[in-house]
Amino acid sequence: MAYEVTEHPLTGVEARPGQSHYAIFDHGAHAWAWQPDGQRPVLWLSAHSRFASGQAVRGGVPVIFPWFGTGPAGDRQPAHGFGRLQAWNRRHVADTTDTDGRLVVELELDPTMTGEQPDFPFSYSAGLQATFTPQYLQVALEVRNTDTTDVTFEAALHTYLAVSDVRQVSLHGLDGVHYLDRTATATALPVVQRGPVTITAETDRIYQEHPAVTLHDPGWTRSLTISDEGAANLVVWNPWVAKAAAMADFGDDEWTGMICVESANVLDHAITLEPGESHRLSQRVTLG
Numbered sequence: 363m364a365y366e367v368t369e370h371p372l373t374g375v376e377a378r379p380g381q382s383h384y385a386i387f388d389h390g391a392h393a394w395a396w397q398p399d400g401q402r403p404v405l406w407l408s409a410h411s412r413f414a415s416g417q418a419v420r421g422g423v424p425v426i427f428p429w430f431g432t433g434p435a436g437d438r439q440p441a442h443g444f445g446r447l448q449a450w451n452r453r454h455v456a457d458t459t460d461t462d463g464r465l466v467v468e469l470e471l472d473p474t475m476t477g478e479q480p481d482f483p484f485s486y487s488a489g490l491q492a493t494f495t496p497q498y499l500q501v502a503l504e505v506r507n508t509d510t511t512d513v514t515f516e517a518a519l520h521t522y523l524a525v526s527d528v529r530q531v532s533l534h535g536l537d538g539v540h541y542l543d544r545t546a547t548a549t550a551l552p553v554v555q556r557g558p559v560t561i562t563a564e565t566d567r568i569y570q571e572h573p574a575v576t577l578h579d580p581g582w583t584r585s586l587t588i589s590d591e592g593a594a595n596l597v598v599w600n601p602w603v604a605k606a607a608a609m610a611d612f613g614d615d616e617w618t619g620m621i622c623v624e625s626a627n628v629l630d631h632a633i634t635l636e637p638g639e640s641h642r643l644s645q646r647v648t649l650g
């Protein structure tokens with residue numbers, strides 16, 4: 363049976379069917395726990411995360427909307443948009459955890475809730491649906507243009523996955539896919555991925571068209587398959603030593619325990635909707 367979040371100051375829905383744990387905050391429509399029966403947590407959450415309005419939660423599945431980073435032209439604030447910084451309206455909870463172990467939570471965001479957003483002066487509705495099951499977690503963001511003009515936005519489901527040791531994992535399925543290296547030492551030119559992705563330094567890559575990928579974690583003898591729909595990009599990120607130390611809400615030694623695999627539409631794959639059109643971005647993380 364689902365219940366109101368009790369472990370943190372933010373409101374939301376939580377459930378512990380059997381030995382598993384599901385949880386989502388109203389704040390940012392932010393799924394922060396998916397731990398199936400008999401498994402270690404699949405979503406990573408920093409021990410130093412903040413849990414407050416106006417602050418991003420460090421971990422789980424941040425909903426990045428309506429721009430990624432500082433936007434395509436590098437001129438927008440707050441970083442990664444305003445969607446993850448405030449409470450969304452909880453619209454629907456379908457709790458069948460006592461029968462089939464499933465919990466579906468739907469939340470909404472619209473301009474009446476966010477106040478003036480000079481960098482995004484449009485009418486829209488954004489809906490987030492999180493589906494927690496014993497086999498997979500699915501998060502879907504649907505954005506509708508309710509304005510009378512075209513609306514262009516970026517979005518990402520910025521999923522933090524827990525791993526035994528990021529230096530031991532490998533991400534398979536991106537061989538031959540072009541990516542943009544966003545680390546400081548990179549050239550601005552796309553690079554082609556050769557073989558599985560392994561993490562041996564700060565890694566911040568925006569891959570282009572991509573298939574489902576599989577994260578192999580030998581330390582926990584666990585594999586996760588990450589599949590998506592409506593995502594032109596896949597972002598892979600680990601801050602490594604220096605960037606982890608530079609973030610106040612990220613423990614200096616926590617970088618070894620996580621990798622972000624983010625389904626996204628960013629930069630030249632930003633989405634433009636005509637009046638009345640909508641777009642759905644979804645990601646599913648499946649055990650095995």
Ligand code: TA6
Binds near residue numbers: 441520566599
């Ligand atoms: O998705 C990768 C990234 O854009 C990195 O460049 C890093 O900034 C990360 O997101 C975390 O961003 P945040 O604003 O949550 O600290």
